[in-house]
Every structure is written in C-alpha cells, then in structure tokens.
Amino acid sequence: LPPSSPGAVRTTCPYCGVGCGVLAAPDGRIAGDPDHPANRGRLCSKGTALGETLNLPGRLLHPEVMGKRASWDAALDTVAEGFRRAQAELGRDGLALYVSGQLLTEDYYVANKLAKGFLGTANIDSNSRLCMASAVAAHRRAFGEDVVTGVYEDLETADLVVLVGSNLAWCHPVLFQRIMAARALRPTMRLVIIDPRRTPSAESADLHLPIRPGSDVALYNALLAHLDERGLADNAYVEAHTEGLDAALAAARADAADAAGRTGLDPADLATFLRWFAETPRVVTLWSQGINQSETGTDGANAIINAHLLTGRIGRPGMGPLSITGQPNAMGGREVGALANMLAGHLDWSVAGEADLVRQHWNAPNLATGPGLKAVDLFRALGRGRIGALWIMATNPAVSLPEAGLVHEALSRAPFLVVSEVMRETDTAAYAHVRLPALGWAEKKGTVTNSERMISRQRSLLPPPGEARADWWIISQVAARLGWGSDFAWTGPAAIFREHAALTGRGNNGTRAFDISGLAGLTDEDYDALAPTRWPVPASASAKSRLFADGAFPMPSGRAKFVAVSHRQRPEGAGLLTLLTGRLRDQWHTMTRTGGVPRLMAHAPEPVLTVHPEDAGGLTDGSLVRVTGHAGAEAVLRLRYDPGQRRGSVFAPMHWTAQAAPRARINPAVPAATDPVSAQPALKSARVKLS
Ligand code: SF4
Numbered sequence: 001l002p003p004s005s006p007g008a009v010r011t012t013c014p015y016c017g018v019g020c021g022v023l024a025a026p027d028g029r030i031a032g033d034p035d036h037p038a039n040r041g042r043l044c045s046k047g048t049a050l051g052e053t054l055n056l057p058g059r060l061l062h063p064e065v066m067g068k069r070a071s072w073d074a075a076l077d078t079v080a081e082g083f084r085r086a087q088a089e090l091g092r093d094g095l096a097l098y099v100s101g102q103l104l105t106e107d108y109y110v111a112n113k114l115a116k117g118f119l120g121t122a123n124i125d126s127n128s129r130l131c132m133a134s135a136v137a138a139h140r141r142a143f144g145e146d147v148v149t150g151v152y153e154d155l156e157t158a159d160l161v162v163l164v165g166s167n168l169a170w171c172h173p174v175l176f177q178r179i180m181a182a183r184a185l186r187p188t189m190r191l192v193i194i195d196p197r198r199t200p201s202a203e204s205a206d207l208h209l210p211i212r213p214g215s216d217v218a219l220y221n222a223l224l225a226h227l228d229e230r231g232l233a234d235n236a237y238v239e240a241h242t243e244g245l246d247a248a249l250a251a252a253r254a255d256a257a258d259a260a261g262r263t264g265l266d267p268a269d270l271a272t273f274l275r276w277f278a279e280t281p282r283v284v285t286l287w288s289q290g291i292n293q294s295e296t297g298t299d300g301a302n303a304i305i306n307a308h309l310l311t312g313r314i315g316r317p318g319m320g321p322l323s324i325t326g327q328p329n330a331m332g333g334r335e336v337g338a339l340a341n342m343l344a345g346h347l348d349w350s351v352a353g354e355a356d357l358v359r360q361h362w363n364a365p366n367l368a369t370g371p372g373l374k375a376v377d378l379f380r381a382l383g384r385g386r387i388g389a390l391w392i393m394a395t396n397p398a399v400s401l402p403e404a405g406l407v408h409e410a411l412s413r414a415p416f417l418v419v420s421e422v423m424r425e426t427d428t429a430a431y432a433h434v435r436l437p438a439l440g441w442a443e444k445k446g447t448v449t450n451s452e453r454m455i456s457r458q459r460s461l462l463p464p465p466g467e468a469r470a471d472w473w474i475i476s477q478v479a480a481r482l483g484w485g486s487d488f489a490w491t492g493p494a495a496i497f498r499e500h501a502a503l504t505g506r507g508n509n510g511t512r513a514f515d516i517s518g519l520a521g522l523t524d525e526d527y528d529a530l531a532p533t534r535w536p537v538p539a540s541a542s543a544k545s546r547l548f549a550d551g552a553f554p555m556p557s558g559r560a561k562f563v564a565v566s567h568r569q570r571p572e573g574a575g576l577l578t579l580l581t582g583r584l585r586d587q588w589h590t591m592t593r594t595g596g597v598p599r600l601m602a603h604a605p606e607p608v609l610t611v612h613p614e615d616a617g618g619l620t621d622g623s624l625v626r627v628t629g630h631a632g633a634e635a636v637l638r639l640r641y642d643p644g645q646r647r648g649s650v651f652a653p654m655h656w657t658a659q660a661a662p663r664a665r666i667n668p669a670v671p672a673a674t675d676p677v678s679a680q681p682a683l684k685s686a687r688v689k690l691s
Contacts (some may be wrong), residue, residue, distance in 0.1 A: 001031035009461040010036075012448055013047045014102065014441040015588050017325030018172045019450025020047055021532065024442070026461050028054055037532055038152060038450055044173035045586050045600065050441070052597045054462065060424040060437040061466025072467065076474075078434050079391070080481035082416035083119070086388025092366070094388040096123035096378055099338055100395035101131060101327025104446030104458060106496040107471035108329070109336040110488065111393065112344055114475055116337070117364030118484050122372030123387070125340040127395040128330040129375040130681055131289070134297030135323035136334060136342075137678035141298070141563050142305045144555035145346055146334050147513045149548050150284060150320035151452045151534070156182035157318035160280040162273075164194045164216060164304065165290015169201040170585040172288070172324055172451075176201060190280070192273060194219065195290060196580060197610075197651055198644025207272055210646045212264035213578050214685055217296055218567035219270075220303030221252035222259035226274045227310050228252075237312030241551035241559055248306050248562035255567045262567050264646075277307070282318035289326060289582065293684050298677035299565035306562050314560075315548030324451045326583075331449035335514060336500060340378075341371040341679075345503040346514040354507055361503045363487060374679035375401065376672045383410035391418040393471060394438065398427035399590040399657045402681045404667035405633055408658075420471060423592045427658045437468040441593075444470060446493040447530070455516070456532045472496055494527035505538055513547060513554050515539075570685065577615060578649040579629060579686040581666055587655045595660060604653070607635075607664040610642040611650045611690070619690060627652065629669025629688040636663040639690075650688065 001008055001023045010033055013020040020043055021036020028051030034041035063075035070078070086094050097115050099108060108126075115124035139146045152175060155161055161179055168176040183189045193205040194216070202208040211219060227233060228249055238245055260267040277283055285308065291300040305314075305321045313319035325331055337344040344361075347354040349370050359367045373381055379397065381387050383406060401407045411417060411431040419432035422440040429435055442462045449455050476488035490496050498520050505515030518537035522530065536547070553560045572578065586603040588594040595601060609625055616639065619625055625639040627650075637652060645651060656664045670686040 001025060001029045003035070005029070007461070009459050010457070011459045011461065012328070012456045013043070013050065014328050015046045016172055017327060017330055017451040018174050019328060019448060019454060019456055020174050021456060022047060022050065024050065024461050028052065036456070038452070038454060039174045042174045042177055045603070046588060046594060049597050049600050053593045054442050056593065056596045058423050058425055059440070059465055060421050060435055061468060062437060063467065064435040066433060075434055075436060076477045076481055079418050079478050082418070082433070083389045083482065086416055090386065090388040092120040093123060094386065095119050095121045096373065096382070096387045096390045098375070098378060098390065098392045098395065098397060099124060099126045099333070100393055101126060101128045101325070101330040101333055102394040103329060103333070103471055104444055104448060104493070105329060105332035105336060105500065106446040106493040107475070108333045108338045109344065109496055109500045110472040110475045112336050112338040113362055114479050114488070116343070116368045117358070117362040118366055118479060118482070118487065120366030120368055122340050122368035122370065123378060124338060124372065125375045125378055126333045126338050127375070127397065127400060128327060128333050129339065129679065130293070130400060130683070131326040131330050132292055132323060133339065133678040133680035134292040134294070134675050135287070135301050136339070137298040138301030138305060141302055142309070142561050143553045145513050147547060148323055148451060148453060149314055150322040152178065154284050154318050154320060154322065155179050155286065158282045158284040159188065159318070160190045160192065160276055160283040162192045162194065162277070162283065162285045163201060164285060164287040166286055166288035166324065167195065167199040167201050167582065168286070169199065169204070171326070171583050173585070175324070180204065190276060192276065196646040196649050202644070207269065207276070209265050209269055209273060212646070213580060213649055214294055214296060214569050215263040215567060216291055216300040217303045217565050218255045218259055218262035219265070220300070220307055221255035221565070221567065222270070223274055223277055223307050224249065224252040224303070224310060225256035227278055227307065230278055232278050233310050234312030237551065238310065241553070242309050242562060243557060243559045244562040244564065245310070247564040251564040251566045262569070281313065283313060284318065284320060284322055286322045286324055288324045290684065292680055293682060295570070295673055295675055295682040295685065296568055297675040297680050297682070302563035303565050309560055309562060315546055315551070317546070329448040331451060331453065332447065335449060340374045344500070345506065346512050347507055351507065357506050358503070376674055376679065376681055379407050379410050382414055385413070387414070389416040390414055391420070392428055393420040394422070396426045396428045396590040396592065396657070399665065399667065400654065401672070402667055402670040402683060403630060403672040404665060420474060425659060426590070426592060436474055437466060438474065439464055439468050439470050443468065447497060452534065454532050454534045457530050492524070494522065494524045497527060498522060505536070511554065572648065573687045576687040576689055579627070579670065579688045580649055580651045580684045581654045581670065582651065584653045584655060587653070589655065590657050591655050591660060607637045607653055607656045607661055608640045609637040609650055609652045610640050610645050612643060612645045612647050613641040615647060615650070616641065617690060626691045627666070627669055627688050628691065629686045630671040633668040635666045635669055650690070654683070
C-alpha cells in the first residue's frame with residue numbers, strides 16, 4: 001500500500017506502546033508506514049491484521065439506557081442526572097471514572113478535566129495503572145518527573161541490550177525486530193534476557209537468566225555493588241549530577257551477599273551478566289511488565305535506574321534505562337494526568353503552586369485537592385457502596401483486574417454504571433445502566449504518544465458507524481448538561497490538543513521536561529498534517545537533542561536520585577506454584593478486536609497453562625487442569641509441558657473473557673496485591689495449586 005494510493009491514510013497502530021505508523025485504506029489494505037520513525041515500515045502480526053478488524057460484528061451502534069435503545073439526548077441526560085444524584089448522596093468522592101490507554105490523548109485530557117477540575121474528584125484512574133504505574137513512580141522518585149530517558153535508536157546502537165521482565169518478541173514485536181536487525185549487522189552486540197520463562201525472546205539471547213519471580217531488586221542490587229567494588233562508578237558524573245548513593249549502596253551490598261541464593265540463578269550465569277554489564281559502556285536496560293506488575297515493581301525499576309546512574313550511562317546514545325508501555329497511549333494518559341495521583345501537564349499536588357496552574361488554566365471551579373482512588377481501591381470502594389456513579393471508558397476491568405470475581409460483584413451492585421464502548425457485549429458492559437457507543441480505531445482522530453515520547457497522529461479512514469461518537473464529544477456533552485458547556489466547547493481534537501499543549505512546560509519545580517508548549521499554536525491544518533514528533537517541544541527555546549544529556553534533572557536539587565531499595569519476597573508456600581500471567585503474541589487485551597480475526601486466533605486457539613514437566617505432579621501433557629488460587633477461585637485450562645518454564649512457576653494468558661471461555665478466566669484466581677508505592681497490581685505472583 002504505497003502512501004500515494006487512493007484512500008491511504010497515515011495513522012498509528014492501536015495495539016501496543018511501540019506506536020508503529022500504519023498506512024491504511026478503507027478497503028482494509030494495511031502496510032507499515034516507511035516514514036514513521038518507530039517502525040520504518042515494519043508491522044507485526046497484529047498490526048498487519050488491522051484491516052480484518054474494520055467491520056467487526058457486535059459493534060455498539062446506538063446509545064442504550066437500561067438495555068433499551070435511546071436517543072443521544074436521553075442517554076446523555078441520564079448520565080448527567082446519575083452523576084448529579086450520586087454527588088447529592090455521597091459527595092464528590094462518590095463519583096469515579098475508570099479510563100484507558102486506548103483513549104486518544106484528547107479524549108484522556110477531556111475526561112481528566114471533567115473529573116479533577118469540574119466534578120471535583122480525583123477518582124479517575126486508568127487501566128494504565130495495570131501497565132506502567134511502577135515505572136511512572138520510579139521515574140518520579142529518580143528524576144523528579146515521569147520521563148522515559150531513552151529512545152528506540154538506543155536499542156540499535158547499544159553493545160548490550162538487557163530485557164528485564166519483557167517478552168519483547170511477542171509483546172512489542174517491532175522493537176524486537178529492530179534489535180535483531182541491528183545484531184545481524186553487528187554480531188558483537190549482545191542480548192541478555194532476564195525472565196523466569198524461556199520465552200521466544202530468550203531463544204535469541206546470548207544469555208538467559210531464569211530469575212526467581214520477584215527477585216529483580218536483589219539482582220540489580222548485586223550489580224550496583226559489583227560496579228562499585230570494581231571501581232567502575234563514573235565518579236565525576238555521580239558527584240556532579242546525583243544524590244543518595246551511600247544509602248543505595250548500603251542496601252545493595254546487603255543483598256549482594258547472597259544474590260545467587262535470592263535470585264535462584266546459576267552463580268556462573270550471574271557472574272557473566274555482572275561482567276558483561278560492567279565491561280560494556282553502551283548498555284540499554286529495557287523493562288516491562290515483569291518488573292512493573294510486582295509488589296516490588298517500583299523498587300525494581302529504581303534498582304535498574306541506579307545501575308545506570310552509577311555508571312553515568314544515561315542521557316547518552318546507546319545507553320540508558322528504557323521502560324516500555326503495554327498500551328498504545330499509556331504515555332499520553334500520563335501526560336494529561338489521567339491517573340488518580342497526577343495532575344495534567346506532569347504537574348503535581350505536592351509541589352506548591354502547581355495545582356493553581358491547573359485551576360487557572362481550566363478556570364476550574366472544583367479542582368480536586370489531592371490524589372484519588374487508584375484502580376484496585378476504586379473497585380473495592382464500588383463494592384463497599386462508596387461510589388454512587390462510575391463511568392468506564394474503553395476498557396474491560398471485569399476481565400483485566402485481579403480478584404476479577406469481586407470486580408464482577410462490585411459492578412453488579414453499582415448504583416449507576418456508564419460504559420463507553422466500541423463493542424456491545426463485554427464482561428463489563430453487561431452490568432451497565434447506560435451504554436454509549438464510542439468510535440473505534442479506524443474512525444477516531446487525535447494523537448497518541450508511544451514509549452519513546454513520540455507523538456503521532458491517529459487519523460480516521462472510515463465514517464462513524466451507526467450513532468457512534470468520539471469520546472471527547474460524549475464527555476463534553478455530559479459536562480454541558482452539568483452546567484459547564486462553555487468550558488468544554490471545543491470544535492474538534494485540534495482545539496483540545498492546543499489547550500493541553502499550552503498547560504505544559506510550566507511547573508514551579510524548575511522546568512518540567514514534559515513540554516510541548518511549542519505545539520500549542522498549531523492551526524487545525526498543522527495538526528492534521530502533524531508528523532511524528534518527539535517531546536520536548538518547548539515554545540521558548542530549541543529542544544534539547546537528548547533529554548538529560550546535560551545531567552540536569554527536574555528535581556528541586558537538579559540532581560537525579562539513587563533510591564535505596566532492598567529485596568523483599570513473599571514466602572513461596574509449600575506445594576504451591578507461582579502463577580505468572582501475561583499476553584500472547586496475537587491477542588490484544590480481552591480479545592474484543594483480535595479475538596474476531598481467525599488468523600490471529602489460530603496462533604493460540606485456546607487458553608493454555610504452561611508448566612515445567614517436573615512440576616506437573618503427574619498431570620499429563622494436554623489434559624485439562626484446574627488452577628486454584630486466591631480465595632479458592634478456580635480456572636480450567638489446557639495443560640502444556642514446557643521445560644523452559646522455571647521450576648516452581650506456571651504461566652497463563654490473561655486474555656480470555658467470561659463470554660469467550662467462562663471457566664478459563666485467570667484473574668479471579670489472582671489476589672489484588674499491589675506495589676506499595678505505585679499501587680500497580682502484582683499480576684505475576686499469585687500462589688496456585690494444580691489438580
Ligand atoms: Fe502494532 Fe505494536 Fe505490532 Fe507495532 S509492534 S504493529 S504498534 S502491535
């Protein structure tokens with residue numbers, strides 16, 4: 001599909017945080033955009049199948065109130081009245097929104113503005129809480145702001161790439177292809193995989209460390225102590241640009257004393273990793289959900305950052321820590337502050353004066369005064385009757401949250417539940433009092449930001465189906481019915497983007513790194529034509545070629561911080577196995593889109609539990625196995641032997657829904673334990689038994 005083809009539209013893939021550029025035509029022809037910096041023409045199996053998702057059956061095409069078709073006016077009136085009533089009964093904290101990394105930045109911005117600025121509640125959280133909240137918290141602790149320091153090119157120019165808790169080959173395939181292509185040209189480049197499973201990514205590695213789940217802090221503390229002992233610290237960098245090293249080193253040395261025992265790694269393999277990292281200046285450490293979805297996720301991410309700070313390997317080409325997000329626009333949500341503990345524009349309640357900047361920018365009558373309920377706590381509050389009105393947008397928490405059985409119960413008791421969705425039937429939408437039809441990927445217009453801070457346009461190639469409308473429009477219409485019409489009176493996504501951009505690059509705590517104020521003056525035409533653009537894009541000065549190259553960090557002191565972290569591990573439990581949950585190569589979240597494409601389903605047509613043969617307890621390969629986990633909750637899956645599965649752990653995919661395979665849903669068996677800093681659920685540490 002050449003860019004000049006009739007009807008070809010330049011847009012962005014909606015499936016993962018790589019953020020590949022796509023050329024798409026209304027007749028379903030799809031190609032990778034050769035001019036997009038993220039993928040340079042490549043696409044993975046999901047991206048190439050996008051054309052087969054354009055006319056999915058089961059779309060929600062009309063508003064519904066109590067299961068019956070309604071006009072937009074009637075549905076929007078009902079939503080406004082439901083929120084008004086809940087506020088009268090329970091106050092502002094009785095209102096909540098649960099949003100999604102599927103939303104475009106403009107939709108996200110409007111939802112956050114309504115909740116935090118006008119409804120007066122910070123009870124707005126995103127399913128990104130399940131994806132990268134630990135990385136966000138670690139960035140904020142280390143740098144003073146949620147900033148991904150590296151870019152994708154670093155993966156190609158590094159001499160050592162370390163993937164921690166990331167099956168990149170399946171979950172971010174185009175990035176993995178880029179690494180493989182670079183290594184083919186430069187065979188001295190090394191790849192290390194740190195993962196309890198011998199994943200498809202590990203098959204290509206020079207070294208695979210099958211680490212004990214949850215012991216990443218011990219490994220990276222051993223690395224920090226090793227680098228220090230060998231005199232490999234970049235003392236000039238540490239002296240000039242960091243603080244807190246002594247405490248971090250003291251904690252690291254304590255863990256290093258028994259690193260092999262804590263991590264369960266072969267001492268020779270561990271020594272090889274320490275040596276390779278020590279002797280290779282150009283090293284990138286990429287991490288993903290294996291770190292983030294843990295009770296020690298934030299500490300694990302900070303332990304990684306510590307090693308890069310000690311060696312000054314940050315803010316320079318081919319080196320640095322690099323967090324990869326799962327969702328296409330998780331980064332955009334972070335930018336507009338659509339997490340319960342953040343304000344828009346990377347501003348922060350805890351910094352004097354920053355809330356006022358938001359209040360003034362929005363002319364907000366009711367700015368929330370502090371953080372609200374995060375995902376797990378939000379649904380617990382719903383179950384306890386403390387939330388009177390909940391609006392869920394573009395996500396399916398009845399499947400994706402831990403303790404999913406309790407989430408179903410909470411949803412079933414919700415006094416007033418609104419669901420904005422593309423599909424009519426989802427596990428979550430089944431409980432909705434009001435269903436609102438939202439635009440899908442091929443119909444939406446706006447922007448997304450990928451894992452390397454690249455803002456890209458998503459452009460529509462099809463007209464709205466039925467009566468479906470843009471999320472930003474739906475939210476604005478409810479705001480108007482609540483009396484705030486003039487504050488939500490945008491003519492389109494370009495106007496919203498301008499307002500969003502104008503709030504950035506401010507802050508009272510020095511200059512925020514997130515600065516796109518240089519885009520605040522885009523005309524509608526400029527916005528339509530916007531090419532992929534990596535932030536920062538300041539209005540007042542030329543952008544730095546590389547963030548933190550000058551060693552200046554957005555901390556009050558201007559220095560990056562070593563965070564002292566210590567290994568913590570829950571007991572494994574006699575006779576129990578550790579359940580790791582995750583994604584499959586060809587499925588997207590709860591399968592609402594990818595599950596309808598036969599060739600994607602063919603890759604893994606049924607939910608399978610992989611187990612090391614010696615942990616199978618006599619259960620035969622191919623049999624059905626009952627997995628019993630949290631509070632006796634069960635799932636039934638096909639059992640498959642996998643000698644690459646670390647002893648003591650099993651793996652199950654998280655995609656299957658009550659509608660697709662009612663007994664195979666895994667998340668009811670996963671407890672809602674969370675990281676104490678980030679509140680990200682630990683989705684890779686449930687204790688289960690098999691029968
Ligand atoms: Fe889409 Fe991610 Fe695949 Fe790129 S790597 S085509 S963004 S799913």
